[in-house]
Amino acid sequence: MKTPRLDTLILTAALGAFTLAGCGTSSGQSNNDTDAAVDSPDGGSEADTGGDPTGEAVLDPSHFLADGLTAPIEEVPCTLSNGDETTCYKVSVVGEPKDHEIGPFCPRNVSDGPEAAGIWLEGGEVYDADGAFIAGLAEFYEDPNWQLHDEATGVIRVTETLEACEAAARPDVAEEYQNYCVECDLEDLGGAVAAEYLIPKVPVPRATAGELGGTTSVGVALNGAFFDPPAPVAAILGAYTIAAFDDCGGHVNPVAGYHYHAATGCSKEIAQDDAHAPLIGYALDGYAIHSMSAEGGEEPGDLDSCRGHSDDARGYHYHSASPGENMFIGCFHGEVVGTVDDGPGGGGGGGMDVITCDDVPDGMPCCGDDVCDGPETAANCAEDC
Template identity: 30%
Template sequence: MFHFRRSTAVACLALAPLVAQAQINVDSISQDALVSTPESVDCTLTDGSTATCLEITVKYVPENLEVGPFCPAMIDDIGGIWDWDGDEAGLYRIDAAFLTMLDEMGYHFYDEDGTVHVFDIRVEGPTDDNECISGSFDEAVEMTMLIPTTPVMADAPVSLGTVAKVGVSLSGVPVFADAPSALDTGHMPALDVCAGHVDPGGWYHYHGTATDLDTVYDHAGVEGSCANAIQDAKVQFGYAFDGFAIMGSLEHDGSVPRDLDECGGHVDGDTYHYHASEEFPNLPTCLVGLQAEDNYSTNAAGGIGAEGKGPGGQGGRPDFAAMAEALGVDEQLLARTLEEAGGPQADLAAVAAVLGVDEDALRAALPQRP
């Protein structure tokens, strides 16, 4: 079964029925990331109401942003980080000590000569039982996001499971929730020290609050520092997809936030915002506000948010309704499970186990892989 790395159960929050909300600042998103100037557009929120959203289209990676390393080439090299959730769970640098520990547990990520098993998820699949996942960029890729300009509280919060959409950083990098567990497929989608990596579609995104990782590393006792984001626990990191700000682990005056709700946020003065935590992944665990429908899309050939592309990254978009009917499962559950399992490189045996269907039947229902 899939190992969901944080609880998807969220209790109802005692939210104030009326909260004055600050509007999203158009000028706060870095010009280095933008394909075009963000503009206000009409949008529909998840409760069916109409609203105004900021439409932000960004590049596959912001200009001048140094990313990586992710996977070490040799066991004695030092790669990025990984939040291991098996035995001896914790945040680790991907180095000899960590890989040796995994090897002793039966996860063999390197050969006798010290060569680490690595594959590029955008263009190929794994050939060994345990491989470190890297990714190459597709410079033609663009991503478009819709964020309500004036946030509106929802009746109940929406939980954020694995690879759920969280928001966008002020640097213009999309932000997603916890990366898939290596326990599900045996393969490790390595993150760099800024908690980011390259999607199977060829674009960079974060899985943590990049501006406050020094706090996380200090808390976990891990050697690391994110150089592509100024480390300041008091500053804003970005905006969640409900329009509320995501701040560091401290208030702007350096004080410790008080009375945080289950999503990691609170009302400070007359405005709600989220705070990063000291533990990785240091992101909100749920979103309290309404989001825009179809709030994330990309022209990428595969991966998260790809339109008109199937799990194999090629051809037409699969008919999930027909497949779900054939398998006797929920359409949204089928689509979400495939995406969370890695999209083009999904482990279909694991997907079948989660859905409770026969693996051969699942393979027959899906479009033929290239």
């Protein structure tokens, strides 16, 4: 007779303890959030007052590869997103990496190994986008509609022309280019797409973190290329396309040219004297971006919601997310030139980062001059720039 009561007691105790443990996890997470970024009444995150305590310039022009620039970095007057008039560095990049090759991206046959293909970023992990991976997409995504290759020959459908690239690398992927591996060739675009960035010489912390646009770059690498926000992978996958990245985490689209979506250690790095993670570039708000962690080291445990933190040696700086997360930084800690979103509401690009006027602040490549009228393509970009 006692046994049922004991069973009930055991189960009740277990359930209660389980509930407590669940609360513990939730509360712990909440505490960490509070530590990382103090939430403000408007829902933004309060800037870390420890950022750039010296008020000195963060960006060091000497860190950039000279042949990655179309012109020497110069100081110019600029207006920040909060209306402040200040001095910016004008960083003119060639739009392609000068310290590593570009590609390969898509394999051509299911028999191709990883050396003939790039990578795919999914759910925090990095996968070789080789022939076997492409052939196994239906199983990988648990969706039988994936079929990028010819069953008889093993040939993988790849966008081989500029027309195909433009048709597949847009939010509404043309039906005839669904189930394609999408890649664009810089040669078809007439070469690298150079870009100019105005970056505050002395970073100015924002009152609330600034949100990232869907397609506007978030920063510049030191090698002539630039960092983009997380790729809209869901839109790409919705059309059964894979816009493969090369092993360095970059790919080419018809508008931006070559750009990175992940830090894989390919681009120029500046080692730190104190074994801190190396510098890999600068965000558009002027703060430095470091790799996720030093080689063999651990990721910092005190990052704020933008993935930044401060230390005595560097002041405020960001740490890139892991390559599989398709991300460098989570938001802007500082003011940028032009406009920046304070929260969701703007438009976001689909497909392979095709942009609209709403995505591009004044002073950035393409748009901003009120003459573009829809998704930018290589065909109409020139007249807008």
